[in-house]
Amino acid sequence: MIKVAVLGLGQMGATHVEAAQASPYVSQIYGYEPDEARRNERAAELKITPLTLEEILADESIQMVDIVASNDAHVPLAKAALLAGKKVLCEKPMGVTLAEAQDLLNTKQKCNGFLQIGFELHYSRMYQIMKEWIDAGLIGRVVNVAIRYYCSEFHRANTWRSKGTGSFLISEKLSHYLDLQRWYYAGQEKPASVYSISAPKVVSYFNHRDNHQISIKFSEGGIATLNFIMYSASRYHKDPLQEMLAQQAQDGHCLSCLICGTKGVIESDVFNRRIRRWQFSMVESGLENQIVENISFTPEEDNYYFHCVKEQNLRVYELVDKGLPPDVPAEDAFETMRLCFAAEQSEDSGEIIRL
Ligand SMILES: NC(=O)c1ccc[n+]([C@@H]2O[C@H](COP(=O)([O-])OP(=O)(O)OC[C@H]3O[C@@H](n4cnc5c(N)ncnc54)[C@H](O)[C@@H]3O)[C@@H](O)[C@H]2O)c1
Incomplete structure (x- = not known):
């Protein structure tokens, strides 16, 4: 069994801690936040042991770290952990610039370390089923993957997210869906060029753009x-008479992926x-x-079908424990x-970027 340290104990840090607590492969969980008082407070709330970063890096019995800090801290933390011999699960994005992502990849390759980035949709049953149908040849050759994502604002004012600049949202959030599009073409084709545009922003307190095509x-x-708009849907206020997705399916939310092939079409529709x-x-x-398959799932199955960070982490702890x-x-x-960064470059320059 392995000992895991979670670096960054915010909202998503709590999800990583819960996954580690549920894993049969994890014997002990430590947590780190830069501010000592917050570190101790969050560790007590999450029922884990607080340690400083130096203590975590120096302790050889801690084999693995989960990096769940705000994005600017991902690469410095991941590099330090890899160089200290830790196996690393790092949340997306892999860096705040392409140069940073390249630097992290170089470090991982130089020390032949274990590094997985948190593109957890690979562990979502919904997206796995679509991948299996493609791989089984059921829709022929993939020719078009169209994703629409319309939602309510979820980068609240005065947070590190709303303070992100430019096309920050692409690597912070849309990277999941660009990754999905690459995955569905994997083994068949690679991205050759990208063109992205963004209309004037609507949410005044964002430093970053709030829509992307x-x-x-x-x-x-x-x-x-990939078509993304972050203000077209009603905010969910925990209506006691309605289950969240049931309300959101009717109030402007949309997260759908349509994959067209030469022999058929597949669609996932989260809401x-x-x-x-x-x-x-x-x-x-x-x-x-004609429709030949139609799979639906219940609210109790949401975690299995599309909220899948826990499934991802359970699997990664198992991989680390087994030395895989x-x-x-x-x-x-x-x-x-x-x-992601080519799309950002395209929005900044107005040009098609060849990869
Ligand atoms: N995969 C997903 O679906 C998904 C979903 C949500 C968030 N995330 C990612 O998880 C990360 C955290 O998001 P969040 O929603 O928990 O944000 P958050 O603001 O709730 O938490 C971030 C935490 O990181 C801490 N932090 C800042 N600098 C640090 C450092 N140098 N070392 C350690 N901790 C540091 C902050 O104090 C804060 O507690 C982000 O990178 C985000 O992109 C991924």
């Missing part, structure tokens, strides 16, 4: 689009809790298309970061 052209002609597949057939008069390599190599996560 990202178009990717892949090496063999396939395309992907309607469903995954569907259409199959093409050719009749004399032309193309027919990451499921998703850091080299692959780096390619997603390359795409």
